[in-house]
Every structure is written in C-alpha cells, then in structure tokens.
Amino acid sequence: MEALFLPSGQPTVCKWCCMNNAQVVFESQGVCQVCYEKAVLAQKKPELCDLCKSLFTDEQVTKDLLSETAFPYGGLSYIRPSAENGCTLCRIFLLQDPNPDPGRLPLSAMLYATSSEREAQSGAGWTDINSIYFSSEQDQYQLMMSVSAKSDNPAAKYISQRPLESNLATPTIFNQIQCWLHECGTTHNDGPDLNSPKYRMPTRVIDVGSAAEPHIKLFEPPPTLRDQYIALSYCWGRDPFLMTLTTNIDEHKKALDMSTLPQTFRDAVATTRGLGLRYIWIDALCIIQNSNEDKAKEIGVMGDIYSLATITITTVNASCVADGFLQPKSQVTAELPFKCPDGEMGSVLVSAQKTTDLWQQRLYQRAWCLQENLLSPRVLLFTDTEVIWQCQTFPFRRRDNKHVVYVNDNASFIASPFRRLPASVFSPASNANPPADLELDIQTWKSIVENYTRRRLTVASDRLPALAGVTEKFQQVLKDEYYAGLWKSQFIPLLAWSRTTRHPKDYFPPLESYRAPTWSWASIEGPIEYHTVTESDSAKHIQAKFISCTTEPVMPDLASLGEIKSGRLTLEVSMVPASKSPLAQAAATRTGTAEWDEQRKPLSGPPLSVFPTPELLDECYDMFLCEGQTFRGKQKNNLSLILQHVDGEADDVFERIGLYSGYVKGNWKPWAGVKRRVINII
Known part of the structure; x- marks a missing residue:
C-alpha cells in the first residue's frame, strides 16, 4: 500500500504512532495500516x-478545567493506549490535535474550558460550559472542542x-429560517420588501406544487404574476444530469419526475416546500441549455433573477449536483457523563470544533457563483454542518x-467571504443620483474583480x-459607461492591473480564441490585482488621457455587458521605445517590475517572467499611464503600459502585453519631453 503525501511532496507521518508513513485516512487523518x-x-x-469520565463528574476536576492554570x-504515553482501549475522547485528542510535531505530548497536555456568554450575563450559580481546549504545546497549538447537550x-x-x-431539513431549522426571513422582510430597511408588487418573476421557474397538488413541473409565469420565488446557486460538476433542452421543454412543462432529478435539485425542492414557498429558479432547468439565444437572453437578466429572489439557496460543500446539501457530514463525538448541579446525572x-475557510470550498472557486451570492439580497449558505443566513x-x-x-468571518473586511455589496445596489430609490461615495464603490468593484478572477470557469x-449581473447593478449605481470590465469615469486608474504575484507558480496558457481587447483584464486567464493610483501634479502633463472606447457585443440585440467580439480604446499618451525607458534600466538595476500579460513558461522555475529581455525591449513601447502608490510608506511609483505594434494594422494601433511599475523617484522624466500622440489599443 502506497504512502500518503503532503502538498509539499513529503510523506505524511502516521498521526497515531507518530513513526510510520501514513497509508490510510481515518477520521480525516493519515494513519499507517497497523494503526488503522x-x-x-x-x-x-x-x-x-x-480520566475522561471525571471531567464533568468530579467537582474538583471541573473546577480545574475552568481555572487559569x-x-x-x-x-502521549497515556492517551495512545487509552485510545486503543476504546476511549473516544482520547482518540479525538490523539488524531485531531493540530500539532504536526511527531514528538508532541512528551509529558502531559493541558485541558481547560470556557463558559458561554449566557452564563456570564446571568450570573447563574452554575457554569454553562460550551468549549474545552486541548493543548499539546502551551501557547502553540490548541484543539478546540464544543460541548453540547x-x-x-x-x-x-x-x-x-x-x-x-x-x-x-428539520422543522426546527425551517422554522428558524422563516423567522429570519420574516424579520428581514419586515424590519430591515436595506433590502427589497418581500411584499413589493413590482418584483417580476423569471421567464421560467419550477413549480414545486402544493399539499393538494404535490407534482412538480416547469412553469412559465404570465407577465402579470407577481410572487415570491427561491433561486439556487450550486456546482454542476462534470457528470451529465437532467437539463431542459429544446427537445424536452414541453415534457418538463407537463411534469418533472423527482426520481430523475439529481440530489441537489431534490433537496432544493424539499427546502422550497419546507419554507412554504411554491417556486424555485434552477438554471439548468429554467434555461434552455442547447439554445444560445435563450441562454444569452437569460444571462442578460441574471442580475434581476438573483436580486429579486426572495432568498437564494447556496450549496457550499456539494462538489457536484449529485451530492445534495441536506445531509451534513457526521462528526466524531464523545458522550461524557455530566453531574448536574441538582445532583441528577446527565x-x-x-x-472537535471545525475551522472552515469558505474560500477553499468548491462553490467559492466557481466564477458564476460570485454574482449569484452578491446579487442575492438574502442567502442561505448550506455548509456540511449547518445553515448560515446572510442579508444586508x-x-x-x-x-x-x-x-x-x-x-x-468579519464581513466588514474586504477579504471576508461574507462581505456584501453596497446597500445602494438593493435600494433602487437611492439610485436616482450619482453615487455619494464613488471612491468606495470603485474600490468595491476592484475587490470584486480580484475575487472573481481567482475563480474557475468551465x-x-x-x-x-x-459577471454581467453584478456589472448591471453597478451601472445603475455608478451611472457610468462600461467597456469590457472597465468604467469610463475611472478608465485610466482601472487600466493599472496586472497578473497577481501572489501565486508565482501558477501557469495560465494563452487563450485559444478572442475574448476581450488586450487592455481588459478579461483578455487573460488567471487572477489579477490592481495597483494603487494617486493624483500627481508633477506627472499630470504626461499621464494618459482617455478619448474614446468602443466594444462590439457578440449578440447585437443585447446590452454590451457580456461576451464581446472586438474592442478599441483611443488614448492621448506619452510613450517611448522600451529600450529608452526606465523599463530597460529595470532589467539591470532591478528598480522596477514588469508583469507580462501572457506568461512565459520556462523548462523549470516559476512561469512569470519578472524582468524584460533585451530582445523584447527592441520590440515594444513604454506608455506612461499614471503615478501610483507603493506599499513602502509614502513612496510613489510610475505605472506604464507595455505595448507592441499589431502586425498588419496602422502605425497607431497597438496591443497591451504588460504593465511596468518603477520605484525610482522621478523616473517618469524620460516621457517628459516626448511629443504627445493619439494611439489605439485593441
């Protein structure tokens, strides 16, 4: 039997004996075959x-648990034999201890408990314990465990x-969700009113039936119908499953056989019924999947579908549509005797408490699911352990x-997976005027794009x-023109994007077909990051000036927020041959960084080429964009686009191939004496 390996390539050591290489996974930990x-x-x-029996039955032991010491x-000499003899709690200590050191627990571990806020506030004469902590190395590693009854x-x-x-799917959970929903719909002022008559329904929904008529079917609401509906956000997976096609749509309108639906759809129907609602929108069933026209039409209103839904069900841990989401994963649990303060035994x-990083979950790595979450005024996150409510x-x-x-879990942080869109997106009445805080809205847009480009697309x-749904809502707030991922009023600062340097080993090959103009982040694969741009009087005369921009959508009848087939940007700029710019000096003096839009993958080492080669310098131009702000205190840097002439086009037509960031004070001067010119970037 082969050994298990860590991501670093090193073999995993058995968590039980701490000597042999792990070969089998047991209770989420690697163990050798003998220990398994x-x-x-x-x-x-x-x-x-x-010892474990005494934790909550021996008064002195319980006091020690709650003491500072x-x-x-x-x-380990006690815990391992105890675990082998069947003690479940000792097995949890042994296997779930986060300390990776095989030589841990040479003498003894420390165990302590904490009480709940309820007990602290009430001043009760007993201790309401909700957690205990197992520490195999003081102040280093703690195994957190929850205590419940x-x-x-x-x-x-x-x-x-x-x-x-x-x-x-218990009545208790559905009742809790209904309470949250009622509270949100009646007392919260930063989301759509549940009883608003103006919220139209999608083109198609799934009618889950009623007690009198429990059959489900695909339903096309008449334009006059106004009713609440649920939306579903989930991962499709790779295996085929039932979808609506031009060949079966009439059949689906008559009836849908529950036995033919994947488990996630069945669970979604059960949840809709459990919450007392009749309709649910599921993309695979409500969009004709083999009709490009219908898909383009429905994608164009995706923003409304999610933003007008009463609530959106989000299946966090289901990696494919067959997994379902109503059966949480079982946890290893130890049942301990508990002596109640009144003398009764319970x-x-x-x-073990679970630490979850939602960014690592499959759904949070899927590009489509970002806007599905952000646009929904109310979200139910079904994790593998519980249900989380989200609203504004x-x-x-x-x-x-x-x-x-x-x-x-602090939603005010930009890095939080629980962060929501600005309330103005969900309050049409406040959208009559331009945004009160344009800088905040643009910063939010940047963080969304950075988040979005880290995700995968099939x-x-x-x-x-x-991202068209989010774009549409931002357009309502910003009152601005949009071009392939950039906003007209902030076009120059939004050109200051580059491939992120946070994942230097990732390689993304060039696109096989056209997707966006080279000045757009949509023209490349993989994550991007924005550079901070500042106002500068000293370099203002050489900063790029926006003149015009055009994009041509693939579907002319639809808004140009989605797929496009061409784009042209016209700028007034100061530009010099790269061989005569600070970009050339950067290769020798390392006073700047060039990030290439198209990655070069060498035979070994990271794929990102950081400094330009002499051959490349002879072929490209350095166009001053604007001044930026480094993370080194108040030091400024210059940001410039690296351009290359497009073969077969006029002399003023270029394509972007990278972004240069220079760190030397005043190194914008090579552009100062250059005659300004008008160029086009495609």
Missing part, C-alpha cells in the same frame, strides 16, 4: 477512560449549546453555537458574462 486496524477495533468497542491531562437530556438545563443537526457531547443587515448569522469557526468565453 487498531483504530477501527477501538471504534467498534467504545469505552471512556476514567487549567487541568493537566495525560501525555441534547434538549431532552437533564444536562440541557445547564448546558445551553445544542448538538449540530443530523439533518438540515450527559454531554464533545466534538446580517451578513453572517447562524444559530448560536461553537461547533464551527469560520476564517475571516467555458472560457464566460469571463465577462459571468
């Missing part, structure tokens, strides 16, 4: 050790936290528990269409 057999045997014959637990257990009077649901459940007022809300910790030509 021990673990399986222990799992079949669970029996708590005496904590409770000294056994080391079932509602019908005697311990529930003293332990307020409840276990995670084993099924996310029990509590202890399980509460970007991150869930039932009170300590079972899961989310990375970057169809390369969707780079602009998959």
Whole structure:
C-alpha cells in the first residue's frame, strides 16, 4: 500500500504512532495500516477512560478545567493506549490535535474550558460550559472542542449549546429560517420588501406544487404574476444530469419526475416546500441549455433573477449536483457523563470544533457563483454542518453555537467571504443620483474583480458574462459607461492591473480564441490585482488621457455587458521605445517590475517572467499611464503600459502585453519631453 503525501511532496507521518508513513485516512487523518486496524477495533468497542469520565463528574476536576492554570491531562504515553482501549475522547485528542510535531505530548497536555456568554450575563450559580481546549504545546497549538447537550437530556438545563443537526431539513431549522426571513422582510430597511408588487418573476421557474397538488413541473409565469420565488446557486460538476433542452421543454412543462432529478435539485425542492414557498429558479432547468439565444437572453437578466429572489439557496460543500446539501457530514463525538448541579446525572457531547475557510470550498472557486451570492439580497449558505443566513443587515448569522469557526468571518473586511455589496445596489430609490461615495464603490468593484478572477470557469468565453449581473447593478449605481470590465469615469486608474504575484507558480496558457481587447483584464486567464493610483501634479502633463472606447457585443440585440467580439480604446499618451525607458534600466538595476500579460513558461522555475529581455525591449513601447502608490510608506511609483505594434494594422494601433511599475523617484522624466500622440489599443 502506497504512502500518503503532503502538498509539499513529503510523506505524511502516521498521526497515531507518530513513526510510520501514513497509508490510510481515518477520521480525516493519515494513519499507517497497523494503526488503522487498531483504530477501527477501538471504534467498534467504545469505552471512556476514567480520566475522561471525571471531567464533568468530579467537582474538583471541573473546577480545574475552568481555572487559569487549567487541568493537566495525560501525555502521549497515556492517551495512545487509552485510545486503543476504546476511549473516544482520547482518540479525538490523539488524531485531531493540530500539532504536526511527531514528538508532541512528551509529558502531559493541558485541558481547560470556557463558559458561554449566557452564563456570564446571568450570573447563574452554575457554569454553562460550551468549549474545552486541548493543548499539546502551551501557547502553540490548541484543539478546540464544543460541548453540547441534547434538549431532552437533564444536562440541557445547564448546558445551553445544542448538538449540530443530523439533518438540515428539520422543522426546527425551517422554522428558524422563516423567522429570519420574516424579520428581514419586515424590519430591515436595506433590502427589497418581500411584499413589493413590482418584483417580476423569471421567464421560467419550477413549480414545486402544493399539499393538494404535490407534482412538480416547469412553469412559465404570465407577465402579470407577481410572487415570491427561491433561486439556487450550486456546482454542476462534470457528470451529465437532467437539463431542459429544446427537445424536452414541453415534457418538463407537463411534469418533472423527482426520481430523475439529481440530489441537489431534490433537496432544493424539499427546502422550497419546507419554507412554504411554491417556486424555485434552477438554471439548468429554467434555461434552455442547447439554445444560445435563450441562454444569452437569460444571462442578460441574471442580475434581476438573483436580486429579486426572495432568498437564494447556496450549496457550499456539494462538489457536484449529485451530492445534495441536506445531509451534513457526521462528526466524531464523545458522550461524557455530566453531574448536574441538582445532583441528577446527565450527559454531554464533545466534538472537535471545525475551522472552515469558505474560500477553499468548491462553490467559492466557481466564477458564476460570485454574482449569484452578491446579487442575492438574502442567502442561505448550506455548509456540511449547518445553515448560515446572510442579508444586508446580517451578513453572517447562524444559530448560536461553537461547533464551527469560520476564517475571516468579519464581513466588514474586504477579504471576508461574507462581505456584501453596497446597500445602494438593493435600494433602487437611492439610485436616482450619482453615487455619494464613488471612491468606495470603485474600490468595491476592484475587490470584486480580484475575487472573481481567482475563480474557475468551465467555458472560457464566460469571463465577462459571468459577471454581467453584478456589472448591471453597478451601472445603475455608478451611472457610468462600461467597456469590457472597465468604467469610463475611472478608465485610466482601472487600466493599472496586472497578473497577481501572489501565486508565482501558477501557469495560465494563452487563450485559444478572442475574448476581450488586450487592455481588459478579461483578455487573460488567471487572477489579477490592481495597483494603487494617486493624483500627481508633477506627472499630470504626461499621464494618459482617455478619448474614446468602443466594444462590439457578440449578440447585437443585447446590452454590451457580456461576451464581446472586438474592442478599441483611443488614448492621448506619452510613450517611448522600451529600450529608452526606465523599463530597460529595470532589467539591470532591478528598480522596477514588469508583469507580462501572457506568461512565459520556462523548462523549470516559476512561469512569470519578472524582468524584460533585451530582445523584447527592441520590440515594444513604454506608455506612461499614471503615478501610483507603493506599499513602502509614502513612496510613489510610475505605472506604464507595455505595448507592441499589431502586425498588419496602422502605425497607431497597438496591443497591451504588460504593465511596468518603477520605484525610482522621478523616473517618469524620460516621457517628459516626448511629443504627445493619439494611439489605439485593441
């Protein structure tokens, strides 16, 4: 049997014996074959050790858990044999300890507990414990565990936290969602009113039926019908599944057989019914998938479909449509005896807290799902453990528990996966005037584009269409003209993009067919980042000046927010041959950085060529764009586009091939004496 390997290429050491190479995964950890057999045997014959039994039954031990000095637990010499003898909690300690050192736990570990806010606020005479922490190396590594009690257990009077649901389709969860929905629709002022009569329905929806008529079917609402509906955001996956086509649409209008639907669609229907609604929009069933005309038409109104939905169901962990989302993954849980303050014996459940980074989840790596999340005024995130509510007022809300910790859960941070669009996007009444804070709106747009370009697309030509819904909403707010990913009023600053340097080992080959003009970030594959642009009086006379821009959409009858077949940008600029610009000096003095739009992949090493070669310098031009701001205090830098003449075109027609950032003070002077000229970039 082969060993398991880490991403670094090093073999994984068995988490159980800490000596052999891991060969098998057991309870999400790598173990060797010998230890795997021990673990399986222990799992079949669970029996708590005496030390674990005493944690919540021995008054002194419980006091030590809550003290500043904590409770000294056994080391590896105690925990490993105890785990082999069937102690579930010791097995959790042994396998889930985040300390990667094979030599951990030489003597003893520390175990301590924390109480809930409810207990602290009430001043009760008992301690409402909601978490315990296992530390194999003080101040270094902590295994966080949640403590909960079932509602019908005697311990529930003293332990307020409840276990995670084993099924996310329970009446309790649906009732909670309905309460959140009612509160949002009646008391929140920064989202659409649930009872507004003006919100039209999509072209097609799935009618999930009623108690009297439980059959489901594809339904085309008449233009006069105004009703609430749910939208679904999910990952398709690679395997084929039932879709609406020109050949079966009439059949789907008559009835849809539940048994033929993938599990995610079935779960979505069950959730719609559970929330008391009748209609749900699912793209694969509500768009005719083999009709380019219908797809283009529906993509053009995608912004409205999600922004007008009552709520959007988002399947966070389902990697494909066959996975479903209502059956959460089971957790390894230890049941410990609990002596209640009134003397009655109960029990509590202890399980390892899970740390989740939503950015690493499949759905958050799918390009289409970004706008589906951002445009929805209300979102239900179905994770593999729970349901999270999102709206403009509460970007991150869930039932009170300590079972899961989310990375970057503060929605005010740009890096947070819970961050929402500005409230103005969901408040049409406030859109009568130009934006009050243009700088904030443009900064939000930049962060969205940077986030979006990190995500994957199955169809390369969707780079602009998959963001068209967000673009449409921003256009309503900005009152601005849009060209292939850039806004007219901020065109020069928005040209200051380059391939991100945060992932130097990633290689993205050139596109096989045309997608966007070279001045647009949509012309390349992979993530981009924006450079900070500043106003400069000293370099203002050589800064690029926007004259005009045109783009030609693939579908002339639709707005030019989606797929395009050509684009031309006209600028008044100062430009010099690259061999006579600071770009040439950068190669020798390393006083600047050139980031190429098309990557060069060498035989070895990272694919990104950082400094220009002499051969390339002879072929290109350096066009001063604007001054920027580095991260080195207040130091400014100059930003310039690296251009190349387009063969077969007039002398004034160029294509962008990169961006140069120079760090030397005043190195914009080579452009100062150059005669200004008008050029076109395609």
